Amino acid sequence: MNEKEGLLVRFMKALPLISVTFFPLLGVACKELPAEVEVSETRPLTSHDKDPEVNASSAKQFLPPDVLRQVEESGQKLGDDKSEKQEGGKWTYQLPAQDWKDAGAKMFRELNFTFGEGEKMGEAYLSAVGGGLQANIDRWFRQFANEPKPLDQLDRIDFLGQKGYLIEAVGRFEPGMGRPGKDEQALLGAMIEKGGRLITVKMIGPKAEMTNRREEFLKFVASLQQK
Amino acid sequence: MANATSKPSSNNKTASVPSRILNVLASIQLATFLILALFVLTWFATLEQTVNGLKPMMDKYFNWKQLFFFPEIGRPWQEDGVLIPIKIYFPMLSGFWLCALFTLNLTLGGLIRFRKTPQKLGILLSHFSIVFLMVSAGVTQLTEKRGALQIYEGKVSDAAQDYHHEVIEVSELSEGKVTQVHLIDWELLKDLRNKDRERLFKMKALPFDLKVSNLIENAQLTPEQFVPPQKKEPVLDGFYLKKLPRQKETEAHLGGAEVTVVQKDGSEVTKLLVGSRSLHPATVTFEGKDYLLRMRKKLWPLPFGIQLDEFRVERDPGTRRAAAFESDITRLDDGESEEVLIEMNEPMRREGWTFFQANWGPQNQENPEEYYSVFEVVRNPADQWPLYSLLVSMVGLIGHFVYRLVLFLKKPRKTVHS
Structure with a gap:
């Protein structure tokens, strides 16, 4: 066998190997993607990422500026105008300010919002829980190291068609469950008993911010309806 | 022709199975079949492009994930403007695999088994250039990035958008x-x-x-x-x-x-x-x-920024149709800048990226307040390979023809006696 034939024979011997590696690869390539895929790809920032429009309404996202202008001039409203009724789970409501943002429902929070930014950020959420009125109100006061008050000393507000209890507290907020506490916080809360459960709205944030947002809280509570 | 001088390594009757497969893969018969198949593929592709568009046709005809497909062509005698494809139940082999097989065939028959003598150098170079051309097509198919960069005068952009x-x-x-x-x-x-x-x-x-x-x-x-x-x-x-x-x-x-x-x-x-x-x-x-x-x-983020300094368009007299258009740009790269003119058929090539003057706007206004220019941006490592391939092919074929001509001229001629 000369050198040239040797090379050829070696190549021919490699052909089956090429075949057995090629066809599985082809099979993998043709395989459909699964229903769940993990994604970790990122891209470098470009000039397209400068000055992003944050919190653009659907109308602003999807309509050309001249069409949007015509719609606005005609007084019609489209998309997620925040002054319109919103929906979340079994609740409808009106957001009282533009910077209230939906933070997503989670356990014990059927509605869940944040407001403000950075140091001024606070949260407001609606829960439906078990237990007694007085016990829960006492717990809220204790979270702020305030003396609990009996029900008859609390102010009342309209809440889901009832006269609900208005709870207000100021001080260092200790949320419990191992989460860190915060100084100079304030609480605005509303609570009623309905259908054997307690429906509560709790708004917590920096003291100064909460003073300015008291009307927002009352407006939000007043707008709440059960579907 | 590619395999005109190839010889089987042994007698087919006694050759081993691998040896016989090699003979088939390197054969002139296979080359002929592949060239004919590629001709039919091109014919169907041209017809299908008219109904399904260029990109979907290319994706379908050169898809490496399938071995064959059914072509679609426009329905004959259909109304103008109506695009109704009809499927032709003729299993067409994928262009990707036809080209890959043709490259293998040419490599085996036209390069490896080709009789390498000084007299055949020109033909060998031509075969090599075709293999090189096919490889460059494969590299382009698998790696090319192609998109558009639209930019207004005075603005800077550092990313192209995929088409x-x-x-x-x-x-x-x-x-x-x-x-x-x-x-x-x-x-x-x-x-x-x-x-x-x-x-x-x-x-x-x-x-x-x-x-x-x-x-x-x-x-x-x-x-x-x-x-x-x-x-x-x-x-x-x-x-x-x-x-x-x-x-x-x-x-x-x-x-x-x-x-x-x-x-x-x-x-x-x-x-x-x-x-x-x-x-x-x-x-x-x-x-x-x-x-x-x-x-x-x-x-596609670019390694440098492009600032459009000025866009110029020259229109055909009495029409809004552009006769020619060009862009003065500044390339901004880590504090350094370079002024470049990009015009039709005169692209800018930098750091592996090529910028072609492709379009402009707004075209529906006589004298718009602000022009924008559109560049086609291409990144393809094999960008210039077809040119090199054609140069090699040209050298090979000219060398071979000259050699044959010299042989012909040197050939003793019979004297014709009256």
Whole structure:
């Protein structure tokens, strides 16, 4: 066998190997993607990422500026105008300010919002829980190291068609469950008993911010309806 | 011809099976079949392109993931402007594999087994140039990036947009500025097109996941108040995805989809619409932090910025049609700048990227206040290989013809006696 034939024979011997590696690869390539895929790809920032429009309404996202202008001039409203009724789970409501943002429902929070930014950020959420009125109100006061008050000393507000209890507290907020506490916080809360459960709205944030947002809280509570 | 001088390594009757396979792979008969098959493929491709468009045709005819396909051509005698493809039940071998097999055939028969003598050098060079040409086509098919960069006078851009591939991006924000962009690539989305399918994308570096459904290849985000849905399309926040007709030139397609933000425990937070026609991204607030969500043509970040200094267009007399147009640009690269003129057929080549003057606008105005210029941006390592291949082929063939001519002229001639 000369050198040239040797090379050829070696190549021919490699052909089956090429075949057995090629066809599985082809099979993998043709395989459909699964229903769940993990994604970790990122891209470098470009000039397209400068000055992003944050919190653009659907109308602003999807309509050309001249069409949007015509719609606005005609007084019609489209998309997620925040002054319109919103929906979340079994609740409808009106957001009282533009910077209230939906933070997503989670356990014990059927509605869940944040407001403000950075140091001024606070949260407001609606829960439906078990237990007694007085016990829960006492717990809220204790979270702020305030003396609990009996029900008859609390102010009342309209809440889901009832006269609900208005709870207000100021001080260092200790949320419990191992989460860190915060100084100079304030609480605005509303609570009623309905259908054997307690429906509560709790708004917590920096003291100064909460003073300015008291009307927002009352407006939000007043707008709440059960579907 | 490629294998004209090849010889079987041994007698076929006594040759081993691998040896016989090698003989077939290197044979002139296979070369002939492949050239004929490529001719038929080109013929069908030309017909199919007229109904399905260039890009879908190329994707179908040169798809390495399939061995054969059924061509489609325009229905004969159809009305003008009506594009109704009819399927031809003739199994056509994939162009990718035909070319790959042809390259193998030419390599074995036209290079490895070719009789290498000084007299055959020209032919050998020609064979090599064709193999090189096929390899460059393969490299282009597998690695080329091609997109467009549209830019207004006085503005700077450092990214081109892919013509076809779309992505879904999630941008992290800090104090209103984008700090990181995560993306779901087209390769993970494309099989969801126009099918009742959905996929959950587990976002590794984000506190939530995204579920993409109802992905439509060409969609308009439409207000239900003005254009009510006709096909019970789901409405979200007053808008729905209206399916638009398929275009022949698919770069005109702009997709849309429904995206659901899903907590890591699987519970759904919110559902919204995204679309490449959107002018602004959607904002999603999760655990008190804002994220931008959008669908767009994939961005190719460039290694330098391009500033359009001036755009000029020369029109045909009495018309708005452009006779010629060109752009003065400044290339901005790490504090250094370079002024370049890009004009039709005179691209700028820098750092592996090529910028062709491709288009301009707005074209519907006589004297617009502000022009924009569009460059076709291409990154292809094999960009110049076809040129080199043709040069090698030219040298080989000229050398061979000259050699044959010299032989002919030197050949003793019979004297004709009257």
